[in-house]
Amino acid sequence: MKLGLIVPSDDNPYASTLLAALLAAGDRPAGVLCSHRSALSRAIACARTQGIGAMLRRIRSRYDPTGTVKDEVRRCLARFASDQKLANWNRRISATCRQLGIPYLRAAGVNDPAAVAFAQGLDLDLLLSTAGDIYRAGMLAAPQIGILNAHMALLPEFRGMNVLEWSVFCGRPIGVTVHFVAPKIDAGDIVVARELLIKPGDTLATLRARSLTLNVTLMLEAVRLLRADATGCRRPGDGPGRQYFVMHHRLRAIVERRVQRLAGSYSAR
Amino acid sequence: MSSDHAEPRKDVRPAGGTRLRAIGRMAVRSSHQWVVLRDALGLRERKAADAEHLRAAMAWLCRAQDISGCGGVSAGYYLASGWLPPYPETTGYIIETFLRYGAGTAHDTRGLASPARDTPAATGGGRYIDRAVRMGDWECEIQLPDGGVRGQIGVNDYPIVFNTGQVMLGWLALHRHTGEQRYLDAAARAGDWLAKIQEPDGRWVRHSHNGIPHAYHARVAWPLLELAAVTHDARHADAGERFTAWVLRQVRSNGWIGHMGFVAEPWAYTHTIAYTMRGLLESSAFLEGDLQREARRVVTTMAEKLLMLFELAKDDPRGRPRDLPGAFDEDWRPVGTKATCCCSSDTSGHAHQQVDSVRHHGPRHHGPRYTCLTGDAQLAIVWLKLYRLTGDARLVNAALKLIDQVKSTQRLGSRHPGIRGAVAGSYPLWGGYERFGYPNWAAKFLADAIMLQEQVMGELEGFA
Numbered sequence: 240m241k242l243g244l245i246v247p248s249d250d251n252p253y254a255s256t257l258l259a260a261l262l263a264a265g266d267r268p269a270g271v272l273c274s275h276r277s278a279l280s281r282a283i284a285c286a287r288t289q290g291i292g293a294m295l296r297r298i299r300s301r302y303d304p305t306g307t308v309k310d311e312v313r314r315c316l317a318r319f320a321s322d323q324k325l326a327n328w329n330r331r332i333s334a335t336c337r338q339l340g341i342p343y344l345r346a347a348g349v350n351d352p353a354a355v356a357f358a359q360g361l362d363l364d365l366l367l368s369t370a371g372d373i374y375r376a377g378m379l380a381a382p383q384i385g386i387l388n389a390h391m392a393l394l395p396e397f398r399g400m401n402v403l404e405w406s407v408f409c410g411r412p413i414g415v416t417v418h419f420v421a422p423k424i425d426a427g428d429i430v431v432a433r434e435l436l437i438k439p440g441d442t443l444a445t446l447r448a449r450s451l452t453l454n455v456t457l458m459l460e461a462v463r464l465l466r467a468d469a470t471g472c473r474r475p476g477d478g479p480g481r482q483y484f485v486m487h488h489r490l491r492a493i494v495e496r497r498v499q500r501l502a503g504s505y506s507a508r
Numbered sequence: 509m510s511s512d513h514a515e516p517r518k519d520v521r522p523a524g525g526t527r528l529r530a531i532g533r534m535a536v537r538s539s540h541q542w543v544v545l546r547d548a549l550g551l552r553e554r555k556a557a558d559a560e561h562l563r564a565a566m567a568w569l570c571r572a573q574d575i576s577g578c579g580g581v582s583a584g585y586y587l588a589s590g591w592l593p594p595y596p597e598t599t600g601y602i603i604e605t606f607l608r609y610g611a612g613t614a615h616d617t618r619g620l621a622s623p624a625r626d627t628p629a630a631t632g633g634g635r636y637i638d639r640a641v642r643m644g645d646w647e648c649e650i651q652l653p654d655g656g657v658r659g660q661i662g663v664n665d666y667p668i669v670f671n672t673g674q675v676m677l678g679w680l681a682l683h684r685h686t687g688e689q690r691y692l693d694a695a696a697r698a699g700d701w702l703a704k705i706q707e708p709d710g711r712w713v714r715h716s717h718n719g720i721p722h723a724y725h726a727r728v729a730w731p732l733l734e735l736a737a738v739t740h741d742a743r744h745a746d747a748g749e750r751f752t753a754w755v756l757r758q759v760r761s762n763g764w765i766g767h768m769g770f771v772a773e774p775w776a777y778t779h780t781i782a783y784t785m786r787g788l789l790e791s792s793a794f795l796e797g798d799l800q801r802e803a804r805r806v807v808t809t810m811a812e813k814l815l816m817l818f819e820l821a822k823d824d825p826r827g828r829p830r831d832l833p834g835a836f837d838e839d840w841r842p843v844g845t846k847a848t849c850c851c852s853s854d855t856s857g858h859a860h861q862q863v864d865s866v867r868h869h870g871p872r873h874h875g876p877r878y879t880c881l882t883g884d885a886q887l888a889i890v891w892l893k894l895y896r897l898t899g900d901a902r903l904v905n906a907a908l909k910l911i912d913q914v915k916s917t918q919r920l921g922s923r924h925p926g927i928r929g930a931v932a933g934s935y936p937l938w939g940g941y942e943r944f945g946y947p948n949w950a951a952k953f954l955a956d957a958i959m960l961q962e963q964v965m966g967e968l969e970g971f972a
Contacts, residue, residue: 291549408901481900484819485828487908490901493968 240466243363243382244268245349247370248275249333253451254369256316258335259328260455261367266462270342270361271332274349274370315448319455350375358382365465367458371400374420384469385427386420387461389454391447393432394418395478398425401486403450404443404494407501408486413437413446415453417461418476425482428473430461441502443495539924540587547936552916558958561915564929565955566609566636569602571925572948573639579646583661584947585926587937593662598949600647600657600675603640605952607685608959610636637685644682647675648694655701656715669705669712672698673728680734692738699735702728703747710747710754723755723767724780726787733794749799752791755784756802763809764838774838777941778814778883781836785810785890789897804897811894813840814887815906831913832887834880834934834941842877844940878939881917881931884910885953892960904964911957918954 242261246254261268276284286294313329320328327335336343342361346354349372358366358381366386368374374386392402394416397409406413414434421427435453437446464472486494546553555561572582572591580594581602650658656667657675676695683691705714711721712728729748736745758766768784769776785807792803814832817840821830833842888907895903917935922928931950933942942950 291551405901481902482816483902484905487905487912489908489965490905490968 240266240384240462241269241362241364242266242462243358243361243366244271245366245368245370245386246271246273246275246332247372249273249331249345251332251369252313252316252329253454255330255332255335256320256325256328256452257367257369257455257458258332259320259325260323260459261462262335262339263323263325264459266459267339268341268367269363270344270357271336272349272354272357273332273343273345274347274351274354274372275345276347280347311442311444312448312451315445315452319452348372350378352377354378355381365462367462368420369454373424376422379420379422384465387417387430387458388420388425388427389458390416390418390425391450391454392416393434394425394429394476395480397483398480399483401491402483403447404486404491405483407443407446407494407497408490413450415450415457416476417454417457419473421476423477426477429476430464430472431457433457437498437501439502441498443491443498446498537587537924539922539927543919543922543927544587544937547938553919553921555912555915556920558915558962560920561918562609562955562958564918564920565931565951565958566606566929568925568929568946568951569605569948569955570639572951573643579642581643581948584942584945584950585930586945588944591926594646595661595948596647596650596658596663597668597671597674598947598952599643600671600678602948602952603643603647603678604681605955605959606636606640606643607681609955610634610640611685612959640678640682641686644678644691647678648690651675651694651697655697655699657698659715667701667715669702669714669716669728670722670725672702673725673731676731676735677727680731680738683738695731695735696739696741696744699732699739699741699744699747702732703743706747706750710750710752712751718771720772721754721767722770722780723758723765724783724787725751726755726784726791728787729755730787730790730794733791737794745794748791749795752788752795752799752803755788756799756806759806760838762838762840763806763813764840765806765810766838775835775843777835778832778880778887779941780883781810781814782883782886782890786886786893789890789893807890808894808898811891811903815891815902818906818910819902829909831877831879831935832884832910834878834883834939844877878934878936878941879913880939880941881914881933881935882947882950882953883941884914885931885950885957888914888957889953889960892957892964895964904968907957907961908965911954911961914954914957 244254244258244261246258248254258268258271282294282298316328333343333345335341342357344354344357346357348354349370355377358378363382365384366382368386368388379386390402392406393412393414396411397405403413412434414432416429416432418425418429419427433453435446435450569581572584573579575591576582576594578594580596581599583592583595583598585591647657650663652658652665652667654667655672657672658664659666659668659671676698679691679695679698682688683695702712705712707713712725713719713721716722716725729751732744732751733748735741736748755765760766765784766774768780770780788803789807792800792807795803818829818832821832822828835843837843888910891903891907891910895901895907914931918929918931919927920929926946929951930946931954933945933947933950934940937944
């Protein structure tokens with residue numbers, strides 16, 4: 240099975256860990272597509288469509304002075320990589336590709352004509368997506384079997400954005416689902432899903448980080464299942480459920496308190 | 509101007525002379541230049557605590573009442589014309605805002621509803637309730653002998669259906685709060701008049717804005733049903749139910765309701781869309797059986813549609829939504845304003861004769877983008893209220909974002925008393941709705957939205 244990988248940036252720790260895990264499992268990707276636009280081009284696009292004020296607000300909102308979430312993600316992935324004995328999990332993806340001779344393309348977006356041509360040229364069976372972009376028909380049709388995405392909630396109940404937080408908010412089980420990307424958001428066939436349990440001491444940041452390691456595990460499992468039986472492991476993903484959107488910070492604060500309360504009650508048991 | 513108090517103003521953009529006056533005033537007043545420049549650059553205001561925004565809006569409403577000198581609340585502050593005369597319709601529904609805020613100051617535990625600092629008369633909740641009583645008394649004084657409420661801004665000699673319903677809401681709120689019979693009597697006289705002029709099929713055409721039926725008269729059915737719940741007068745209940753049944757017959761398969769706009773063309777500002785939704789939702793509390801279920805289903809469908817239109821309009825899936833367009837057409841496509849004059853489509857009649865000097869304008873689909881701030885605040889209220897019915901937390905989430913967007917346009921630091929704490933009709937100021945103006949109903953609905961938001965968030969945070 241010929242695999243390709245789509246990454247959101249060259250130094251994304253989740254994407255580089257997945258690449259390292261694929262290589263460790265003997266699944267060398269036929270190509271890697273980086274859909275990263277430079278900060279300058281994103282800022283210009285934002286200023287053009289929404290004004291200078293919106294651009295300044297966006298830059299400010301992206302800046303994480305404490306680095307809490309990113310640090311937690313790196314810590315968690317480092318532990319995972321150590322347990323799995325993954326080499327170069329924290330290395331720039333382009334450097335790994337260069338070293339191993341894997342074709343690597345940096346494009347302005349996943350639907351950029353150059354990106355679509357790159358994916359088509361590789362004659363792929365399966366694309367693994369670590370970018371949260373919306374895929375259009377051209378890219379969706381590029382791989383033979385389809386594009387796999389790891390979603391941070393149990394589908395089909397929670398589609399869309401910030402679904403880990405929404406699952407906690409609604410008092411539902413949290414978990415990860417690996418599914419095929421379809422024109423309707425998060426409604427493609429489901430390949431594999433697993434619940435994630437809240438542990439003592441968990442916070443929202445640690446849950447998100449642990450969820451990323453589960454993403455990697457389930458992506459590898461999905462590839463294995465599809466290799467064994469490309470159709471038998473699929474079940475419909477377009478069931479009853481709602482599409483959720485970016486959570487407002489006040490609701491997120493409620494979720495944070497709920498996670499800590501749940502984590503506290505588990506540790507008390 | 510037109511026959512309907514708030515309504516005629518709301519769909520009118522300044523004529524050439526008015527625009528020139530606005531430009532002239534902007535050229536000499538630095539506070540005017542500054543607000544226009546900020547909007548031109550897309551700069552938003554620094555967001556403060558909700559309590560600050562609420563206090564500022566209430567202080568502005570107090571100034572708008574004081575400036576009129578009669579108990580009524582000035583229709584608003586406009587860059588071209590300054591403070592306008594009092595507006596009977598909106599003064600009517602502002603009463604409830606003051607009562608709620610006043611009650612909040614008496615029982616406030618969240619620091620939300622403390623008195624406006626820059627209002628000399630404000631020394632506690634009682635002051636706001638006194639103000640609400642003055643508003644209600646003024647409305648009683650100017651009520652027409654037949655029971656109707658005067659149309660348009662100022663004190664005019666013709667009644668308008670919509671205005672009558674909005675003032676009834678204020679009188680009913682005052683009756684609930686004070687227990688005084690005169691407010692209930694005034695509301696009952698208004699209800700009698702509305703029942704008398706209603707068409708056999710349930711809609712109102714006579715004494716209606718532009719002489720055409722409007723779906724947003726659901727906000728007239730609501731006080732009629734509320735009145736009937738107090739007086740047990742079957743005529744009022746029947747009038748409310750018949751209108752609700754008429755509106756539900758206007759619902760299309762895509763969730764759009766016909767006649768939601770000010771004019772006959774199939775488009776509407778979010779202001780009147782939210783009026784319609786709120787009217788149906790509130791009416792449903794007094795209805796039973798199929799009518800109640802259908803009214804709630806229709807509002808839920810529209811709320812979901814607008815939620816998607818709001819949340820999905822963003823450049824970055826992880827980013828904030830763009831401003832909600834200020835108007836939509838019957839296919840839920842965003843609408844700009846002013847392409848063709850639509851006066852010819854108005855039905856002739858009493859109301860039309862009074863609006864013939866007003867130029868109405870049809871939609872165009874690719875006009876400049878703007879958002880209708882009062883519509884945004886009203887929609888947030890509908891989402892929050894609907895959340896309590898459905899438990900769909902996405903509605904609270906969207907309401908919080910939409911209220912944030914409105915707050916980010918409210919100038920808290922301006923030295924100009926007409927601008928400080930006010931909420932504009934449109935963002936940017938030159939958008940298609942209430943151009944270069946700060947109408948009183950925008951501040952009212954923002955204040956209502958913040959108070960309701962804090963109630964809902966208090967429940968959620970307590971549960972967390």
